[in-house]
Amino acid sequence: MSSSAVGPTSSFLADKKILGFSASCAQPSSFPCSPQLSTKRASNKIVSVMTPQQSERKPSATGALKTGMTMTEKILAIASEKSQLVPGENAWVNVDILMTHDVCGPGSIGIFKKEFGQNAKVWDREKVVIIPDHYIFTTDERANRNVDILRDFCNEQNIKYFYDIKDLGNFKANPDYKGVCHVALAQEGHCRPGEVLLGTDSHTCTAGAFGQFATGIGNTDAGFVLGTGKLLLKVPPTLRFVMDGEMPDYLLAKDLILQIIGEISVAGATYKAMEFVGSTVESLTMEERMTLCNMVVEAGGKNGVVPADSTTYKYLEGKTSLPFEPVFSDGGARFLKEYRFDISKLEPLVAKPHSPDNRALARECKDVKIDRVYIGSCTGGKTEDFMAAAKVFLASGKKVKVPTFLVPATQKVWMDVYSLPVPGSGGKTCSQIFEEAGCDIPASPSCGACLGGPRDTYARMNEAQVCVSTTNRNFPGRMGHKEGQIYLASPYTAAASALTGFVTDPREFI
Amino acid sequence: MAAISTVTPPTFNLSSPSRNPNSASLSSLKLASPDANPSIPSSRSLKLHRNSRFVTAAATSPSAASPAANPTNTFHGLCYVVGDNIDTDQIIPAEYLTLVPSNPDEYEKLGSYALIGLPSTYESRFVEPGATKTKYTIVIGGDNFGCGSSREHAPVALGAAGVAAVVAESYARIFFRNSVATGEIYPLESEGRLCDECTTGDVVTIELGESKLINHTTGKEYKLKPIGDAGPVIEAGGIFAYARKAGMIPSRDA
Numbered sequence: 021m022s023s024s025a026v027g028p029t030s031s032f033l034a035d036k037k038i039l040g041f042s043a044s045c046a047q048p049s050s051f052p053c054s055p056q057l058s059t060k061r062a063s064n065k066i067v068s069v070m071t072p073q074q075s076e077r078k079p080s081a082t083g084a085l086k087t088g089m090t091m092t093e094k095i096l097a098i099a100s101e102k103s104q105l106v107p108g109e110n111a112w113v114n115v116d117i118l119m120t121h122d123v124c125g126p127g128s129i130g131i132f133k134k135e136f137g138q139n140a141k142v143w144d145r146e147k148v149v150i151i152p153d154h155y156i157f158t159t160d161e162r163a164n165r166n167v168d169i170l171r172d173f174c175n176e177q178n179i180k181y182f183y184d185i186k187d188l189g190n191f192k193a194n195p196d197y198k199g200v201c202h203v204a205l206a207q208e209g210h211c212r213p214g215e216v217l218l219g220t221d222s223h224t225c226t227a228g229a230f231g232q233f234a235t236g237i238g239n240t241d242a243g244f245v246l247g248t249g250k251l252l253l254k255v256p257p258t259l260r261f262v263m264d265g266e267m268p269d270y271l272l273a274k275d276l277i278l279q280i281i282g283e284i285s286v287a288g289a290t291y292k293a294m295e296f297v298g299s300t301v302e303s304l305t306m307e308e309r310m311t312l313c314n315m316v317v318e319a320g321g322k323n324g325v326v327p328a329d330s331t332t333y334k335y336l337e338g339k340t341s342l343p344f345e346p347v348f349s350d351g352g353a354r355f356l357k358e359y360r361f362d363i364s365k366l367e368p369l370v371a372k373p374h375s376p377d378n379r380a381l382a383r384e385c386k387d388v389k390i391d392r393v394y395i396g397s398c399t400g401g402k403t404e405d406f407m408a409a410a411k412v413f414l415a416s417g418k419k420v421k422v423p424t425f426l427v428p429a430t431q432k433v434w435m436d437v438y439s440l441p442v443p444g445s446g447g448k449t450c451s452q453i454f455e456e457a458g459c460d461i462p463a464s465p466s467c468g469a470c471l472g473g474p475r476d477t478y479a480r481m482n483e484a485q486v487c488v489s490t491t492n493r494n495f496p497g498r499m500g501h502k503e504g505q506i507y508l509a510s511p512y513t514a515a516a517s518a519l520t521g522f523v524t525d526p527r528e529f530i
Numbered sequence: 531m532a533a534i535s536t537v538t539p540p541t542f543n544l545s546s547p548s549r550n551p552n553s554a555s556l557s558s559l560k561l562a563s564p565d566a567n568p569s570i571p572s573s574r575s576l577k578l579h580r581n582s583r584f585v586t587a588a589a590t591s592p593s594a595a596s597p598a599a600n601p602t603n604t605f606h607g608l609c610y611v612v613g614d615n616i617d618t619d620q621i622i623p624a625e626y627l628t629l630v631p632s633n634p635d636e637y638e639k640l641g642s643y644a645l646i647g648l649p650s651t652y653e654s655r656f657v658e659p660g661a662t663k664t665k666y667t668i669v670i671g672g673d674n675f676g677c678g679s680s681r682e683h684a685p686v687a688l689g690a691a692g693v694a695a696v697v698a699e700s701y702a703r704i705f706f707r708n709s710v711a712t713g714e715i716y717p718l719e720s721e722g723r724l725c726d727e728c729t730t731g732d733v734v735t736i737e738l739g740e741s742k743l744i745n746h747t748t749g750k751e752y753k754l755k756p757i758g759d760a761g762p763v764i765e766a767g768g769i770f771a772y773a774r775k776a777g778m779i780p781s782r783d784a
Binding site: 123124126127129130131134135154155160162163166169220221222224236237238239240241243244286287290291317320322375471472473474475493495496497498500502503 | 615617619620623624625627628629630631632633647648649650673674677678679680681682683700702703704707708711712768769770
């Protein structure tokens with residue numbers, strides 16, 4: 021467990037200038053936010069680090085001297101029109117994109133209208149992106165009503181980007197509908213290097229893969245942003261994760277992030293930024309980088325970042341017409357801690373029930389009998405995730421031994437699953453390979469059963485079963501049933517496990 | 531109540547006036563006054579409802595704080611003890627997220643489901659079946675309370691159920707931020723593991739001003755970390771109410 025969980029007591033409106041009285045910080049902070057700090061909390065936890073902790077930044081170093089900034093600090097400085105920001109400072113940040121969906125949108129809209137007036141207009145109709153994705157294909161009346169609430173608001177406000185769905189019986193009949201918000205944001209070109217993207221969803225941190233500051237906020241904060249286009253944010257210190265070495269062909273980004281979370285625990289990055297660099301990271305595709313940043317929140321992280329590079333720019337070609345300015349950490353930037361990993365030494369992992377940091381080697385869990393496999397979500401339901409699963413099924417040539425649920429994240433992913441040829445298959449598509457392997461038919465794109473949802477949600481766990489899933493959380497009850505046991509894994513490991521009926525290392529097949 | 535000086539926040543421009551005629555610099559941000567929408571109870575009135583209940587409890591309980599104690603600074607009642615990493619799915623399972631917190635009826639319903647996601651190893655239910663309020667005013671937790679989702683429904687469900695404060699060893703950041711922004715509950719930090727020291731059903735008092743928790747059942751006292759700047763925000767009823775009260779944001783009728 022990390023010893024330096026920066027205390028949250030002053031994370032809100034603690035700026036002396038705004039409040040007019042001195043901030044009394046009670047936090048056990050490594051970064052002084054006022055001269056009169058109260059007692060530091062004595063650490064009673066073991067810190068698992070691989071390099072020595074860097075010394076804390078002294079007040080004298082934060083004066084008029086320009087210190088190198090990490091890319092997170094820089095993005096926030098630019099967004100708050102300041103020349104310099106240091107961790108611990110609060111700043112009013114201009115928001116480039118605010119995203120909301122069907123679960124938190126209605127509540128955010130309610131607060132916006134109550135606080136700014138029934139006839140108030142959002143700060144910028146082109147910067148609010150509204151994406152129904154959570155509880156879509158259900159007969160739950162309230163869930164359906166929530167999508168209607170979004171539609172009414174978008175009509176009233178003339179919101180430019182609303183990915184609407186009306187025909188719940190046939191997702192393809194809805195030309196605007198996308199699906200899972202974090203994947204849709206990327207695919208529709210709303211993620212741009214150097215920008216600030218906030219969303220009413222914890223996995224908003226996914227967008228950090230594009231070299232931007234992206235984090236999840238609640239309804240009240242979102243209501244505030246809707247009205248003003250700004251939010252008061254505290255600058256997080258950065259943990260740097262350096263990953264070098266050639267990625268073995270049985271590992272995916274999911275294994276990398278499970279390794280990290282297992283290393284630092286579910287609170288190891290609380291209030292911190294996680295920066296991912298190194299030759300391995302540079303070799304990752306955008307979707308893999310998204311998987312990496314997606315689970316930053318599972319370590320408690322505020323945001324994750326991967327520096328933009330040619331891979332990023334290539335992905336963005338044709339997706340966005342807005343100009344962007346990539347931001348990079350300065351050479352003299354100060355990092356709270358640095359972790360180094362030699363990726364070539366890693367093995368496929370799972371997170372055992374009931375915590376994302378309950379790390380174990382997949383091969384050590386080979387005696388765990390499973391009841392089902394779920395491949396989907398913003399974490400593991402993208403095109404490349406399905407390609408990866410198909411690769412394992414193709415290599416095996418056998419049929420799955422347990423029900424295997426496939427939920428493409430977006431319409432585009434669904435179409436890719438049905439149209440893109442899988443390398444080495446002689447022209448077969450993922451869908452054909454899945455069918456031959458006996459998987460369930462790929463479902464309508466949405467968040468699906470990743471978070472359980474209404475009772476009639478496809479693939480919801482309604483009995484106490486054991487599931488290997490490519491999703492992001494496995495706390496009790498996450499996929500529905502409180503006694504359900506969820507093993508988080510990569511698409512490779514999930515597919516391998518489906519073939520044997522036990523938790524299985526994908527090297528059995530690839 | 532501490533005097534809050536009216537300070538002019540830093541001025542800056544929001545969106546260009548031509549595109550959005552209702553925009554303004556934050557210093558002159560026009561917000562609706564709380565009474566503009568009588569159908570939606572302001573968070574302030576919801577909070578006062580809870581506070582008045584505390585005054586009653588403090589007055590009738592034999593071991594209550596002195597009658598001169600400020601009711602908004604003293605919380606008294608039974609505590610409910612949970613462990614580490616209580617995530618948002620345990621606080622309010624995802625199937626209940628179709629309830630919209632800004633809708634008063636659904637706000638109450640959310641309260642009835644608070645902590646319903648806890649495993650069956652927890653023998654006492656936090657909210658009795660059929661009830662919308664809990665008999666436990668204070669939740670005591672371990673590390674990383676509120677981890678998981680950004681759903682604001684989590685602190686809202688606890689507040690709607692009648693929780694005055696959570697006392698945990700540490701918090702996940704979005705949960706903490708949402709608690710302050712909504713003003714629903716005080717997210718207090720303990721020094722050490724109170725979850726090991728207290729048992730569900732213990733009678734406790736929290737003296738906010740003194741950053742102290744008293745367990746009347748065991749007779750022990752514990753130091754809490756001061757709530758700091760988050761305190762006035764929660765006391766006012768959340769960030770919008772606080773901003774109005776502090777003069778950062780004038781009301782439309784001003």
